[in-house]
Every structure is written in structure tokens, then in C-alpha cells.
Amino acid sequence: MPLQIGVIGSDGPINESVKNLAEEIGRLVARHGMVLICGGRSGVMEAAARGAKKENGITVGVIPGNNKKEANPFCDIVIATGIGRARNLVVVNSSDVVVAISGGAGTLSEIALALAENKLVIVLKGSGGVSNLVAGKLIGDSKVVEALSPQAAIEIILKYWKY
Amino acid sequence: MPLQIGVIGSDGPINESVKNLAEEIGRLVARHGMVLICGGRSGVMEAAARGAKKENGITVGVIPGNNKKEANPFCDIVIATGIGRARNLVVVNSSDVVVAISGGAGTLSEIALALAENKLVIVLKGSGGVSNLVAGKLIGDSKVVEALSPQAAIEIILKYWKY
Amino acid sequence: MPLQIGVIGSDGPINESVKNLAEEIGRLVARHGMVLICGGRSGVMEAAARGAKKENGITVGVIPGNNKKEANPFCDIVIATGIGRARNLVVVNSSDVVVAISGGAGTLSEIALALAENKLVIVLKGSGGVSNLVAGKLIGDSKVVEALSPQAAIEIILKYWKY
């Protein structure tokens, strides 16, 4: 079974630099034959899914609401949870590794839930937001791993899973 | 985007007749280019996923636990919810139509949640269990639709969605 | 710790007979020093909570949304789950026994989830809706217990827990 990589970050308007990072992560995830897991909405989630589709990857959007139509158009499969923000837990539990780009409170909750579930969490250093806040930090017993670029993030994933 | 069809029924040991019905539904779902959504465990879920894979369909297992390894081996994508039985809501919300085969209390909860969310629910008449209990019944404002065979269930789905 | 009794049934407008049954169950729960658990909204939930408050009982409303103000005014404590219909699982897991009065698809999902979690489920026979549908039925391995009146339901609870 291919690895499932969660890419997390803000909904809504994001700046060009964050959008490019998200799209590049999506491309790399797909190019390595991994499945992209995201929150299915706009912003970072949409950019990552768009990137993955440009490389013919498989994309899954795990949305908070109960209506599949809420998902962005780059999700091949839509998981409509209907459980509101508790869907953040479903995103991280479904991911073998979580990669965070910038982000606010919602993204921080996903990072923290992923750490609590003993997942490898990689943040793109310098991408801003909560990713900067927790980069390299020890939270409980787990360290948040930093990557300086999408390419570096993928290399950490490949090494971690000894592909 | 292809339709996502939820196939629901019991976990654990199931009889041959129920297993064959589940596998046949899985095959038909895949043959019509639809995505199979199931609860990712054994019994009806595994039989339906196996059927879909025999026809090269796409299968999604939405499991209650937080460990992807709990899923049966016929799931292409595993959604590890970590929310216990509340995953039943995720199964039905992610399905455009729900098809039930036999089943016990867990299956009945999925049928009821699907009706509450205004989904079309089809039960295989004569498959036993809770499917027999609710076949053709009016529950709240919604009628549970009966199908006499997997083929008939698919025809109802195709007609409903005017494919 | 006192028993926590879940009283379940429809939201929205309910007929006088159902309202009276719900209020009477609420009164009896409180009079026996038990805590009332309900879904926190209108209809049966509100009537049961009102009944319990008339007897100075303690009432808990477990609501689907994330805003405590959604609860009916007879809830002492409001659990705002924010998980939509998945809150039905929280209602039944928090209840030592579940008593159903009439009801539609949502109520049926609670009955089924409670049976799946091995709870004693009592339905008021003759109250209509899904309570009538499942009264006395074997679902999976569990029988749905019937009571002919609120008083009879309480006696079943007391006997079950050897108070």
C-alpha cells in the first residue's frame, strides 16, 4: 500500500509563496507514488491537491461538513466526515507523515494531534505561522522536524520509511 | 467525480450467501466506475472490497481505530478515523448511496444515520439481519428502498443518479 | 456516583402524548436521584429535561453544535460537542441505560449505537415511531426491552442495577 502523506495548512486566502510550497509538496508526493491526504478545502489544501493532480497523483479530501460538494475540485475521493473540527483528527490519523506549511490555530491543532498520535511531523521552516512557532521544538516527548524545502521534506519522508 | 457507494454490513464471520452478495455488490460498483466506501474491517466490508478489487475498482476503508494496519488488505486508501463507532457517520456521509446487506446493531446505526442525513438507503431484501427488519419501512420521513439482488441495487443507483 | 439515564426521541414538534411521556420519564429519573442525559434540543429532549427540573433533578444536554446557547433552557450542564450527528454516540455512551420514546431516524441511530455498545435499551411501547418498530426485537445479539409506561421503564432500570 502506498504511503499516505498529509499536507496541512490554512484554509482561505494564502500568499503566493505558501501556495507555491503547497503545490510543490503536492507534486512531489504524487511523483513518488504516495497518496495525498488533505483537509479538502481551499488555501494550502487546494494548492497541494492541485499540485498532486498535475502529476497524476491520487488525492483525498477529508472535509469537516457532511456535503461532498464542499471539497475543492482537485480531490479524487472526498471523505465527508460531518464531525466539524474533529475531522482534524481524521486527517492526521489517516496520514503516515504530516507536513505542515505556515498555518493558524487549526493547523496547530493538527500538528499537536499528530504528535499525540506519535506521527512524524515535518514543518516547512520559514513558511510562517504556526509552522515557524513549533519548528524544531520539543512538544511532550516528540520533536517537530524542520525541513528547509519541499524537496527536503520528501527526503526526510523517504529516509524515515526506508522506501 | 465518480459516485462513492457505501456498502455496509457485519464485521466478523458471515455466511457464504451474505459473503457472495457483498462480493457481487463490490464487483458491480467497480464495474460501473464507482468508488467503494466501506468500514474497512472484515466480514461484509472485506468481501465487498475484494469484489471491487477483482474488477480493478477503487476501494476506501474507513476504520474506527487510529492504525491503518487494522484495515482489510483490499482497501486502496485507508481512512483511520480514531473516533470509534462515530466512524459510522463518516462512512455514510462519504457515500452518495448506502447499500446494506444483512447486519446487526452497527449496521442499523449506519442505516439510521444515512436516513437522518437524507441519503438513499438500499437494503438487500432477504439477506437477513437488520436489512430484513427495515426493508420497505418508513423511518421518520424516509423510506428504506428494497432491492432483490445486487444487480437490482445497482440499477436503482443508476436510475437515481440519472447516470 | 448516580446513574445517568439517557432519554431519547425526536427533536422539533411532538404530540401531547409523547410530550407527556417524556416529561414523566424526566420526573421519575430525577425523583430517583438519577442524572438525566439528553440531546439538549427541543421536542422529547426538552420535555424530559423540563420534567427532571420540576423534581430538582440534574440535567445534561449533549448538543451537536459548538454553541452552548443551542441547548434548551432546562439543561444544567451543556456539553457542546461540535461533532454533528456523531454526538448521538456521546449521548448513549454517557448513559447507563437508554430510554426511547417514539422517534425517527436520529433516534433509531441512538438505539442502534446503544445496542452496539451493549447498553440496556428500553423503548416505550405504543409511543409510536421507531420505538414501535424495534420494541421487543432482537437486533444482532441484543433484545430491545419494552416498557408499557414511564413507571415500568424506571422499574426495569432499578431492577437491572439492583439499586
Place this chain on the structure above:
Amino acid sequence: MPLQIGVIGSDGPINESVKNLAEEIGRLVARHGMVLICGGRSGVMEAAARGAKKENGITVGVIPGNNKKEANPFCDIVIATGIGRARNLVVVNSSDVVVAISGGAGTLSEIALALAENKLVIVLKGSGGVSNLVAGKLIGDSKVVEALSPQAAIEIILKYWKY
């Protein structure tokens, strides 16, 4: 309806200083006629609940599992969610204000979920763990408020709600 105050922090063994802070917060919550909401387990949750009971307060434990017996003995009411770590969302949504003491990844997820739900979040400065990490920080659009003592935290709550 009284305010419901969530007190959050680590499960398991905690040091004396953290235990004393938690117990003192519990006492103050109860003394001001507020209801204590906690995660129902050991560590900070148990210390806060014990403090509240010493002042005859009302305590609610919202646990991840489906068995009420998992709760610590100082919870008057146990909400057994059965949804695993997604119960963290239920804790914060049920709280008018959240007060964090030290903590690890689980606590950080509650802080972040509370901010995402636009709750006032107060952390005890100097209590260690993730409370130190986020004290005074801007996360998304929300600032994490610092308090230097349990008494200061209560005063912030009283002022915020113009009691």
C-alpha cells in the same frame, strides 16, 4: 446558567507544583459557582476536579473512551464520548473559557482547538510545557492570554464575562 470552565493539562504523573496549581484552579472555579469541565482522567484533570470537590463544586469529566469507569473519582458527571482524542474538541467546545497548566501534545491540541473555536484561552505562565511555549503568542488571529497565578486567571475570567 453558570459558566463552564475547562481546565486542561497532562494526564499521568505530574509534579507537585503543577498539581497544586491545578487543584487551586479547581478550588477557585468552584468557589465562584462555576462548573469545572475537564478531560476526566488523571494528572491535571484529577487535581483540578479534586480541588473543585473540596469546595463542593460541580465537576464534569469528558473522557475519550466509552466506559464511565475510566473517569477519575472526582467527576460528578461523566461524559463518555467513545471518540478517542476527538474528545479534546468536546472539552473545549463545552467550556466558556479554557485554562491550561503545563501540558504536552494533547494539551496543545486543546489550546489550538479552543483558539480555532474563538474561545478565550488562558495559560498559567511558568507552569512549563506547552503552556510556556504559547504564552502571550499570537496564533492565527488570537492571542493566548497569560496569567501569573490561578487567582489571576480567575480574575481574567470574571472580567471577561463581566460577572
